Amino acid sequence: MTDTTPLISARGISKHFAAIEVLRDVDLDLQRGEIHALLGENGAGKSTFAKILAGVHRPSRGTLTLNGEPVEILNPIVAQKLGITLIHQEPISFPDLSVAENLVLGRGDGGWFARVPWAEMTRNARALMDLLGVRIDVTRPMRGLSIADQQMVEIARALASDSRLIIMDEPTAPLTPKEVETLFGIARRLRDEGRTIVFISHRLEEVRALCDRVTIFRDGNKIATDTIGNLTDADIIRLMIGRPLKEFRHKARAQIGDVALKVEGLTLPGVFHDISFEVRKGEIVGLGGLVGAGRTDVARAIFGVAPATSGTVTVAGKRVSITEPAQAIDLGLAFVPEDRAAAGIFRTLSVEENISAAVPKQVAPAGFIQRAVEKALAQESVRKLSIKLASLRQPIGELSGGNQQKAILARWLLTDPSVLILDEPTRGIDIGVKAEFYDMIGDLAASGRAILLISSELPELLALCDRILVMSEGRLTADIARADATQETIMSAAVPRTARAGVAA
């Protein structure tokens, strides 16, 4: 504690990708034995900065000093040798290798043909796990472990190489509250040992509970660094978005009409069980729960991507059997999937073509594509949703995440759906664009559409929904009216009641 040289000093760090500057002249000191939060909107530059520290990216300009010595962190291996480890949100590991093997990855001791010291490896791995106080069988393959346990393995890996700086990029997103507590306990112990932890998160309450200092990024600039106690939540939000956030408008209550979508006893063994609910016209029904609770699977089943094995779906009063999305679309359903890159966009195809993908009959009444009609439809969508682009013919992959998402929403609005299922529609989207999405969702309900909104963000559910359903471990555990909904009521229904096997104690 007498040594006040920062562990790492960054001076004038800038980074651009192609012509776009994502980080501008960032100066930052990380002290020994502190937990330092990086906050900012998506795309503010916090993750880029973390990746520069970890050697994933190299800065375009600027210098880094470690313990007062200038260093160049060329790649992740150099970073590891310098004692810097980045822990990814979704741990990157080799799922078929054992925990012990994963712990020694990237440490090429010995030559190519050196004998693998299995016994020693296992012993060391056990010692590390004991040190962390987690009970994980180190001979098991990674595949079977929960995400929380996989993170523990990554942390153990950081300890194995005696890291002095451990960067955690949104580690808590996939964790249950109990797992988060365990993680925080370990983080505090590591800090008390004099290590430095960089913690990237969107959740202010977590930052407040864990961190000593915070640095706020906005649009590639470092805006401020301060002790957490000196800042209120409102200060932090103001610094993050550069303007006071208007309260999420509690949408004008739409006229709630007939049942548009009714689901009874929907079951897909091992994934979800006995799911029953209904969504009325003009109603926004939230579907909350932890990641992995089966919410997306229910949506996929209703839409026919991966149909349920039993149970019934009723659309506008008629019992239907939907075995593929094309049928769902004909029935007036629309589904904006969670994973935009994998299930939403056609990355290399034009924006125009992406927008018109679900309405072939509108752009080609006789099978032949009417370019003029397509262009008009796309232009109209771009105007209505204010999608920012250079040209309708540019590949959609060149647009920002928020604009890609708008294009996908535009695709579905062209089908004029009566039931709209939105799965994490605002994930990875800047706060400004988020607000636009909230307005749009409200307007869609007001125009008489039934909306099922899957979201992991509690404030989003609370602000938008008329009713909130909660799932936990494949079952519906609550149906909460707007008046009774609070973060606490939702979370208590979302948390599994029986301890799962393999969850860190």
Added chain:
Amino acid sequence: MSAIQTPAARELPPARPRWQVIVIRPETMTLVLLILALFGASLLSPYFLDVGYILRSFTLSAEFAIVALVLTMVIIAGEIDLSPAANMALSACLFAFAQQAGVPMPLAIAIGLFAGLVMGAINGFMVIRLQIPSIIVTIGTLTLYRGLAQVIAGDKSIRVPDWFIGINTVLIAGIPLTVLIFIVMSVILGVVLSMTIFGRQIYQIGTNEVAARHAGIRSQRIKMSLFLLMGLVSAVAGLMTASRLGSVRYDLGLGGELQMVLMAMLGGTYIFGGRGTILGTFLAAWLLVIVSTGMTVANVLPAVQLVVLGVLLIVSIIATNFIYSRTQR
């Protein structure tokens, strides 16, 4: 502590200029190579200045070129079919065997075509229903179909009736019929691929099949129809080859699948799907004919010819990948 700057609005990357979109594409490379090949070949032999000579040379590859057009669509949809040449042999053998056994010609032809359709259906069934990668399936059926052809025909040639012989020598407006069929097929499939919803959805499936399914595109149906078309067109090509050669042996079209893949690749079709055009394959077919005929005229050893084709294939794949990675993110 930090300068608070008003953050500049994040600028969008500008759209690529229109001329670049039109000019910088793999088909341009094919066209340039074609012109170079024509120029080089005409230096080797003045024959290459004679359109009739080039057309006659083309009849030797026309059957493969026709199948390559359909193969292009299969590859754009993200699949591959390596069995068409074996399909050509088996359907031609079945046809020849049947007519030799006294089956009336129209029925024998129908048998050959139907066999091709069934072979396509078998490929499609295994790829789409059983979810086996198409490269594995069609390597398997390539061996299977060729083996069956040998079982049926043995190692002797089966003659076809005289009137059936010589489709390649029928001239319409000075163009051999097989070449004309190729040109007409190119136009039809080119229109289908670029101007219809069916064609559009082939690209979408090849770009991202999961997203295509989510958008209500019946990808399985489209892929199945492509495999069926592939089977049928292969059988047609098999019968055309039988007509050109005048007899059928089990080794008809042996190794043709590589020429077909070469034509598609050389024409800028992206091996991982989602990109490519009929125009590219059309140009590449001519390029290939001129290069191989040119080498034959120049007395290049067959073994060396093979080396040149191999190099051409590799270069075309690298160039295509390079162009796509530079122009599209």
